[in-house]
Amino acid sequence: MRLSALEIHDRVSNAITRLQDDGGAFRRFTDKYKLDRLGFWLATRFRYFPGSATPQDFLTFGPYASVSKYQTALETLVEKKMAERAGEGRYKLVDSARKAVNDTYNEFFSRLARLNGLPDDDAEALLGWVDRVYSAALRQSDVPAPILNAAHSVLPDVDAVWVQVERRLVGLSIFRDDAHVAAWREAGYTGPRIELSTLLFRAGDGLSHDDLRASADRLDDKDFTSALSALHSGGEVTERGERYRLSKAGRAAREAIEMATDANYARPFGALEEDEFDRMVQVLEKLSPEAK
Numbered sequence: 001m002r003l004s005a006l007e008i009h010d011r012v013s014n015a016i017t018r019l020q021d022d023g024g025a026f027r028r029f030t031d032k033y034k035l036d037r038l039g040f041w042l043a044t045r046f047r048y049f050p051g052s053a054t055p056q057d058f059l060t061f062g063p064y065a066s067v068s069k070y071q072t073a074l075e076t077l078v079e080k081k082m083a084e085r086a087g088e089g090r091y092k093l094v095d096s097a098r099k100a101v102n103d104t105y106n107e108f109f110s111r112l113a114r115l116n117g118l119p120d121d122d123a124e125a126l127l128g129w130v131d132r133v134y135s136a137a138l139r140q141s142d143v144p145a146p147i148l149n150a151a152h153s154v155l156p157d158v159d160a161v162w163v164q165v166e167r168r169l170v171g172l173s174i175f176r177d178d179a180h181v182a183a184w185r186e187a188g189y190t191g192p193r194i195e196l197s198t199l200l201f202r203a204g205d206g207l208s209h210d211d212l213r214a215s216a217d218r219l220d221d222k223d224f225t226s227a228l229s230a231l232h233s234g235g236e237v238t239e240r241g242e243r244y245r246l247s248k249a250g251r252a253a254r255e256a257i258e259m260a261t262d263a264n265y266a267r268p269f270g271a272l273e274e275d276e277f278d279r280m281v282q283v284l285e286k287l288s289p290e291a292k
Contacts, residue, residue, distance in 0.1 A: 113160030
């Protein structure tokens with residue numbers, strides 16, 4: 001391929017940004033139930049569970065948080081009458097909330113079905129290409145893909161081309177998450193440990209203890225302390241001038257994880273011939289926000 005895995009993902013992400021004009025449907029849903037970001041995420045992720053779920057179950061789709069954070073947020077949904085307890089340590093959306101989630105997605109899909117973003121020939125061709133890559137990602141056995149498989153389980157039964165294109169592009173974006181999770185797990189990391197590594201990887205000048213703790217708000221105190229201790233034990237962080245930074249070894253380990261992520265993500269794109277891949281990229285670029 002003539003593009004790196006990161007460049008491919010950028011093209012996919014830009015196209016998704018162009019397609020996901022929901023007309024305010026999800027904002028209205030969030031406002032109606034007075035949800036914060038985590039509450040909205042949990043409510044919509046319940047789509048993956050036709051029955052009930054435990055707080056631990058959500059780690060499959062968001063492994064960078066502490067279970068206690070999910071527990072607290074689920075209890076908040078119960079207080080808002082959106083969820084109810086369904087046995088020891090289990091929760092489920094109440095019927096009215098599940099219907100509201102489904103109605104919101106259906107409103108979005110109905111709007112998306114009317115999109116007239118590209119000529120029909122381009123749209124049909126793009127669907128053919130992204131469907132083959134998406135199917136290859138589902139079929140491959142080298143990278144565990146639980147997030148993609150969960151999203152696939154709620155793929156809408158809608159014939160509209162743009163709905164099918166958008167859902168497959170979202171699936172390819174999700175597969176990037178699966179590719180990354182597989183890479184850091186293979187390297188022996190936990191979700192909290194990679195969360196702190198990521199924050200420090202992105203902070204060129206490092207972070208103070210207080211800033212690092214504040215940035216890692218998805219972790220409870222126990223997981224934060226354990227993850228920081230693991231980074232210290234592995235020689236991946238240094239502490240100088242009251243600031244934490246990734247050490248040379250920590251940055252090298254992180255770069256190796258990024259390379260493994262890219263290799264994992266690129267794999268299903270091999271389902272296309274070189275000229276098909278190039279043509280797919282050309283059509284995706286027509287969907288970038290800049291090309292609007």
